[in-house]
Amino acid sequence: MKKIGFIGLGNMGLPMSANLLKAGYIVYGSDINEKAEDAFQKLGGKISTPVEELTGICEVIFTSLPSNKAAESVYFGKHGLIEQSSNKCILIDTSTISPELHQKIEKAIEENGGQFIAAPVSGGVVGAVNKTLTFMAGGSKTVFDQAFPVMEAMGENIFHISEKVDSGTITKLMNNLLIGYYTWGVAEALTLAEKSGLDLKQLFEVLNVSYGQSRIYERNYESFIAKDDYNPGFTLKLLIKDLQFAMELSEQQQVELPISKTLLANYQKADAKGYGDLDMSIVYKMIQEHNNTNKEEERLV
Ligand SMILES: NC(=O)c1ccc[n+]([C@@H]2O[C@H](COP(=O)([O-])OP(=O)(O)OC[C@H]3O[C@@H](n4cnc5c(N)ncnc54)[C@H](O)[C@@H]3O)[C@@H](O)[C@H]2O)c1
Known part of the structure; x- marks a missing residue:
């Protein structure tokens, strides 16, 4: 060929x-x-x-x-x-x-x-x-x-x-459902760590050799959060697309995924705030900013 x-x-x-x-x-x-x-x-x-x-x-x-x-x-x-x-x-x-x-x-x-x-x-x-x-x-x-x-x-x-044509596609949707969880989890944990006075670089060194480690933590921290540069990468919009496909699949299979549903709603809120074309790791910035402003006025989901 x-x-x-x-x-x-x-x-x-x-x-x-x-x-x-x-x-x-x-x-x-x-x-x-x-x-x-x-x-x-x-x-x-x-x-x-x-x-x-x-x-x-x-x-x-x-x-x-x-x-x-x-x-x-x-x-x-x-x-x-x-x-x-x-x-x-x-x-x-x-x-x-x-x-x-x-x-x-x-x-x-x-x-x-x-x-x-x-x-x-x-x-x-x-x-x-x-x-x-x-x-x-x-x-x-x-x-x-x-x-x-x-x-x-x-x-x-x-x-x-x-041999089923969509078997790889469904495998990929499971991958990206987990990416959605890890990305949001990293964003929340790092926001709390920083507020509590931890050094994010040191935190990464320690957790990267502990059970809190993940490839997404490594990716999102090293390539985006540490550089404060959210040029994509993988846009928030593309992640939302994949989470939507995963949720459609859960409906077809009649499998209830309560936390995944909330997760998707949170990402959609981030998109509505104008973060959609940036790398998905931008949710760290959003959660940080949210916690520095009046939380009562604007609730995350
Ligand atoms: N970015 C990642 O990290 C990543 C990782 C794995 C999988 N994916 C998947 O790969 C696919 C592409 O992702 P990406 O990040 O490269 O997206 P992208 O938006 O950067 O690239 C898509 C390209 O397709 C072109 N395009 C759109 N409509 C077209 C058409 N009708 N004819 C010809 N070209 C057209 C766009 O102009 C653009 O250049 C998506 O389905 C995404 O979910 C992305």
Whole structure:
């Protein structure tokens, strides 16, 4: 496999496609944002090939998109990937979108004689840059095996969950439900620690080798909170999207998750305050600010 397509060259898609280029693949990129395409071209990627032509050129096409709406448009839109799907080109969606949409995409692609797996990723922008992503793939094992070497050029742990196309997606939603908990937990614990006079750097050194340790504590503290820089990373809006999908799943499965429900409502409140486009670790700042102002006037959930 030599020619790869990559649609969605954002925080994740750009470094992922950069690793494909480094691995020697010819990569055709596409994004609705010109700046993203420019950055990709500077890395050696090919742009300006219409999406509808990519399935005729590429052996594998990856998508990395921010929402169900964007994925609907890329797959089902006029001249979209489904219309053009063929058994010569494997389509792989690495976005975290709803399990239902992954089922719908698989069905439509298979009806058109094409091949699809849904393979959401974890590991963040750092993992995308350092080629250490975890892939959680659902769908045909045969297709997964064919595409394995290409995914290996972008990640370290490549899992096939099951033949069910949304099995990787659901696995990813469980991952992000836990990320939601850890991120909020770190924000509250660090706010209380600081108010109580602890040094956050020392606290991190101690807890990082204790049971309070987590990869999210490490990520959120070292890369964002300690630097007081909340440029994303993984935006609060994207986390909310994933928590919403997880809550929809809990309703479908008739599983009551009371704390998760409250957690989502709190993140939505943070979004309503205008923090949505910043990294999710910004909730630390929000809780800190909330505690420095009149708590009675404005309650968190
Ligand atoms: N950022 C992370 O840490 C992270 C980690 C794991 C998984 N994810 C998931 O990966 C996906 C992408 O995340 P991201 O952080 O890179 O988001 P992003 O918003 O930075 O990038 C998405 C890109 O898709 C482009 N796009 C939107 N609609 C498009 C369309 N119709 N056609 C072509 N391009 C289009 C946007 O212009 C943007 O460049 C999301 O589903 C997210 O949940 C993100």
